[in-house]
Amino acid sequence: GAGVSQSPSNKVTEKGKDVELRCDPISGHTALYWYRQSLGQGLEFLIYFQGNSAPDKSGLPSDRFSAERTGGSVSTLTIQRTQQEDSAVYLCASSRARSLYEQYFGPGTRLTVT
Amino acid sequence: AQSVTQLGSHVSVSEGALVLLRCNYSSSVPPYLFWYVQYPNQGLQLLLKYTTGATLVKGINGFEAEFKKSETSFHLTKPSAHMSDAAEYFCAVIPNNAGNMLTFGGGTRLMVKP
Numbered sequence: 001g002a003g004v005s006q007s008p009s010n011k012v013t014e015k016g017k018d019v020e021l022r023c024d025p026i027s028g029h030t031a032l033y034w035y036r037q038s039l040g041q042g043l044e045f046l047i048y049f050q051g052n053s054a055p056d057k058s059g060l061p062s063d064r065f066s067a068e069r070t071g072g073s074v075s076t077l078t079i080q081r082t083q084q085e086d087s088a089v090y091l092c093a094s095s096r097a098r099s100l101y102e103q104y105f106g107p108g109t110r111l112t113v114t
Numbered sequence: 115a116q117s118v119t120q121l122g123s124h125v126s127v128s129e130g131a132l133v134l135l136r137c138n139y140s141s142s143v144p145p146y147l148f149w150y151v152q153y154p155n156q157g158l159q160l161l162l163k164y165t166t167g168a169t170l171v172k173g174i175n176g177f178e179a180e181f182k183k184s185e186t187s188f189h190l191t192k193p194s195a196h197m198s199d200a201a202e203y204f205c206a207v208i209p210n211n212a213g214n215m216l217t218f219g220g221g222t223r224l225m226v227k228p
Contacts, residue, residue: 004157031214033214033215033216035216042218042219042220042221043204043206043216043218043221044218045215045216045217048213048214048215050214056213056215059215091157091158093157093158095214101146101148101163101165101208101214102160102163103160103216104160105150105157105158105159106157107155107156107157108157
């Protein structure tokens with residue numbers, strides 16, 4: 001079946017602009033995660049959605065970052081007023097309710113802030 | 115907070131040689147443990163995981179890892195390296211008493227020489 005998909009695959013934006021990154025999880029997966037991969041910080045957790053529960057936002061680095069998940073499926077990560085330190089690869093993952101520990105990752109969106 | 119240490123950011127082996135990638139975690143309570151592989155410009159792929167049960171875990175592509183509680187380690191091995199194993203490998207943990215978010219080590223880039 002189809003895996004996790006993310007769009008766009010690459011995004012170049014100017015400092016100060018807002019960006020939206022999209023994630024389509026595997027069908028039937030109730031949990032969805034966003035991670036960020038950067039040269040300076042490595043791989044770090046950002047936010048986690050599980051079913052209808054309130055999301056765990058404990059990893060978001062600032063209030064410029066937000067995410068939503070509509071209808072328990074597609075998720076959008078929004079970064080407002082982008083800064084150069086936001087440049088990174090943003091990875092999305094999903095997992096089934098019965099196997100939350102097996103996370104399947106998408107190919108990522110490479111964000112470059114100029 | 116949970117931390118994961120991968121010794122050696124770069125490891126080089128000859129084709130056919132043993133692969134050993136080291137991972138240590140910091141926790142008095144053993145977490146759930148994972149190894150992921152990342153090929154260039156791709157997302158993360160789960161190689162293997164330890165949650166409970168047998169401490170020697172077999173994964174895909176001939177890899178295995180052994181959970182050693184006394185050493186707080188979860189080293190990844192493969193008896194004979196193949197050129198296609200060249201990639202970046204990440205050790206990760208999920209604390210078994212808090213959430214489902216992965217905490218990653220810094221990664222080890224494996225190079226395989228012909």
